Amino acid sequence: MPNLVPELNSLDFNVYVGGPLQAAIQAQTAASMATVNFIQEVGFENDGDPATVDSLRYVDFQYKKSVPNPHFxxxxxxxxxxxxxxxxxxxxxxxxxxxxxxxxxxxxLTIPSLRIDEVNIDFNARLSSTETRNVSSEFAASAELGINYKIVNFKASASYKRNTSQGVKVDKTYNLGVKVRAVNDELPEGLSRILDMLEDSIAAVA
Known part of the structure; x- marks a missing residue:
């Protein structure tokens, strides 16, 4: 039986295992930047001047409210x-x-805060070896007959050749499965405090 250890050592685990992990890290970075862009695009009024600070975007509500008449x-x-x-x-x-x-x-609004919670990588490598043996045979024959009055000449020749070759055939089967679980994470502590202060700034003007 052949030694399959060199075959296993030839596998590039940086690609099979490190590739999905690197993709998960890049996805987490993209999700964080999406949160930042969402706050900038939705929460602030862009005045087009990079030298000034953009003002916070507000929504105005107007309604009628019945209150007791203090002069009744x-x-x-x-x-x-x-x-x-x-x-x-x-x-x-x-x-x-x-x-x-x-x-x-x-x-x-619900501020998107996607976080990759779990990454499962299932990599299976199956190596199977098969011993091969090929046998081939070749047979050739020729004959010549010549008649010249009283002299008869007959010549015959035959040859036989047998070739035998053997080797080992290795079949490789790879299976890669990646399962990613992402959740909408809680807001960072700093951002949560900022939103609390914004909520405190809500005031009704009669």
């Missing part, structure tokens, strides 16, 4: 004592106010 039931004398005009509404229990809310756009 007051008399004209009460209004005058408080320095309020006589036209102040004192008849309605509730008043409608126009309310405007400015919300940072980033706080309304």
């Amino acid at each position: 039931g007051k008399s004209a004398a009460d209004l005058a004592a408080e320095g309020l005009p006589p036209s102040t509404d004192t008849a309605n229990t509730y008043l409608e106010n126009e309310v405007e809310i400015k919300v940072p756009f980033l706080t309304m």
Whole structure:
């Protein structure tokens, strides 16, 4: 039986194992850069001037809100004592106010934060050897007959050749399976704190 160790040593494991790992690292780097680009493109107003800082993008909401009328039931004398005009509404229990809310756009979206959680590489190499033996035979014959009155000449020749060759044939079968599991990871601590501060900046202006 042949020694298959040299055949195994000839396998380039840097390609079969290192290749998928390198691809996973590049994918993780691309995912991180996608998060950065998403924040820059979506969360900020680009003014086209690299010398100035881009302003944060806000979304404005306007709606009507009913609030208790603080002057309900007051008399004209009460209004005058408080320095309020006589036209102040004192008849309605509730008043409608126009309310405007400015919300940072980033706080309304799910920021992509993809992380490769697990990489499984299954590499199987199957080497099988087969001993081969080839035998070939060659046979050749010739004959000559000559008649010249009383003299008869006969010549014959024959040859036989047998060739035998043997060797070893190695069959190689490679199977490579890569399974990647990616999850939407939690936001980094710094980015999470920034979003918390942005949420605190949300204010309603009546």
